[in-house]
Amino acid sequence: MPYRRKFLTRAGYTTLSALLTMGFLQKDKQKEEPSAKELVLNYTAKNYPLRELAAAKGKRYGAAISSDILLKDKDYANLIARECSIVTPNGELKWNATEPQQGLFTFESADAIANFCQKHNIDMHGHTLFWHMGKPDWLPYPPTLKMIERHVKGVMGHYRNSKVLKSWDIANEIIADNENETDNPTYGLRKGVKPELIRDLFLIAASVDNSKEFYLNDFGIEGATWKSERFLKMVEYLKNSGVKIDGAGIQSHLWFSTAYSFDEKGFNSVLKRLNDLEVKPIITELDIIIDAPLPDSIEKLDQMIADSYKRYLDLCFAAKVDTVITWGLTDRHTWIRHPDWMPGKTFRDNPNLWKFLRPLPFDEKFQPKPAYNAIAQAFEQAT
Numbered sequence: 148m149p150y151r152r153k154f155l156t157r158a159g160y161t162t163l164s165a166l167l168t169m170g171f172l173q174k175d176k177q178k179e180e181p182s183a184k185e186l187v188l189n190y191t192a193k194n195y196p197l198r199e200l201a202a203a204k205g206k207r208y209g210a211a212i213s214s215d216i217l218l219k220d221k222d223y224a225n226l227i228a229r230e231c232s233i234v235t236p237n238g239e240l241k242w243n244a245t246e247p248q249q250g251l252f253t254f255e256s257a258d259a260i261a262n263f264c265q266k267h268n269i270d271m272h273g274h275t276l277f278w279h280m281g282k283p284d285w286l287p288y289p290p291t292l293k294m295i296e297r298h299v300k301g302v303m304g305h306y307r308n309s310k311v312l313k314s315w316d317i318a319n320e321i322i323a324d325n326e327n328e329t330d331n332p333t334y335g336l337r338k339g340v341k342p343e344l345i346r347d348l349f350l351i352a353a354s355v356d357n358s359k360e361f362y363l364n365d366f367g368i369e370g371a372t373w374k375s376e377r378f379l380k381m382v383e384y385l386k387n388s389g390v391k392i393d394g395a396g397i398q399s400h401l402w403f404s405t406a407y408s409f410d411e412k413g414f415n416s417v418l419k420r421l422n423d424l425e426v427k428p429i430i431t432e433l434d435i436i437i438d439a440p441l442p443d444s445i446e447k448l449d450q451m452i453a454d455s456y457k458r459y460l461d462l463c464f465a466a467k468v469d470t471v472i473t474w475g476l477t478d479r480h481t482w483i484r485h486p487d488w489m490p491g492k493t494f495r496d497n498p499n500l501w502k503f504l505r506p507l508p509f510d511e512k513f514q515p516k517p518a519y520n521a522i523a524q525a526f527e528q529a530t
C-alpha cells in the first residue's frame with residue numbers, strides 16, 4: 148500500500164539559512180525583505196504561473212487532476228489552466244475506468260481532460276495501462292497477455308492521434324515493496340509478474356503507438372533501497388531487451404521528518420543511473436507530508452513543507468529533470484486526506500491532526516502557500 152512508503156528526509160533545516168538569505172522566511176526583517184506571504188502575493192500579482200517559470204527553463208510543471216471537479220468547479224479549472232503545462236488524469240485512464248467491462252471501452256471522463264488540455268495548451272500524461280490497484284474486478288493480476296493486448300490496443304489506439312497526450316505510464320508500481328512480496332529476487336516484481344510479461348507489454352504498446360514517450364512509474368525509489376535497486380534492474384532489463392522505454396516516473400510521495408533522514412546521496416545515485424541508462428527521470432506524483440514530531444503551528448509546518456520542496460527539487464534539477472508533476476494542486480483535493488491512505492501512526496487515528504496534512508502548493512481555499520514559492524524559486528534557480 149502506498150501509504151507505507153518511507154522516503155523521507157530530515158525536514159530541510161539545512162536549507163533554512165539558505166532560504167532566509169533568499170528572503171524566504173524573513174520574519175525579523177520584514178521591513179527590508181518581503182515575507183513569505185508577500186512573496187506569494189508578488190508572484191500572483193506579477194502573474195508568474197509555475198508553467199511559465201518552468202517554461203523559461205525548458206521544463207514543465209503540472210498536477211494530477213480529476214475530470215469531475217474540472218467540469219463542476221470553474222475556479223479549479225482556471226487554476227489548473229493558469230499553473231499547469233502538463234496534467235495527469237487522477238483515475239480516468241486506469242483500466243477500471245477505461246475498460247470497466249471486458250472488451251467495452253469508455254473514454255468520456257478521460258476525453259473531458261484531453262479536451263481541456265487541447266483548449267489550454269496543456270500536455271497530458273497517460274496514467275496508466277497496467278496497475279494492480281486500478282483494475283476492474285473482472286481482471287486477474289497479472290492479466291493474460293491477450294487481455295493486455297486488447298486493452299492496450301483499445302486505450303492507446305483511442306489516443307493515437309491525440310495532440311495533447313504525449314506520454315504513457317506503460318506500467319505502474321510493478322516492483323514489490325520488499326523481498327517477502329516477490330518471487331523474483333532479481334527484479335523484485337510483484338508476485339506472479341514475470342519480466343517477460345512487462346517486456347511484452349512495452350512491445351505491444353510500441354506496436355500500437357510508438358510516437359509517445361513510454362515510462363515505467365513507481366514509488367519508494369527516491370533513495371538507495373532494496374526497491375530502487377530492483378526498479379533500476381528492471382529498467383536495465385527493458386533497455387537490454389531492446390524495447391522502447393523513454394523514461395522513469397519517480398512518483399515522490401514524500402514524508403519528511405526531523406526524526407529520520409532523507410537519503411540525498413542515494414537519490415542522486417538513482418537519478419544518475421537513470422541518466423546513464425539514457426532513461427529520462429521525471430517526477431510524476433510529488434506531494435509532501437511532514438511526519439511527527441509536528442511543529443506547533445501551521446505556519447511553521449507550511450515552511451517545513453516549502454523547505455522540503457525546495458531541497459528536493461534542487462536535487463532533481465541538478466540532475467536535469469525537466470518535468471515535475473504534483474499529485475494534485477490544492478489541499479482541498481488530495482488523496483492523502485482520505486482515511487484509507489493517510490499515514491497511519493501519526494494521523495489516521497488522530498482527526499485533530501488532519502489539519503497538518505497540507506501536501507500541495509495551494510491551500511484548501513486555492514491560495515498559494517510557501518510551497519508554491521519554493522517550487523517557483525526552484526524553477527527560477529534551475530540551470
Ligand code: 9MR
Nearest residue numbers: 149237238241280281319398432482488
Ligand atoms: O489519487 C488517486 C486516488 O484518488 C484513487 O482513488 C487511487 C486508486 O485509483 O489512486 C490514487 O492515485 C495513485 C496513483 O494512481 C498511483 N500512485 C499512488 C497514487 C495515490 O494513491
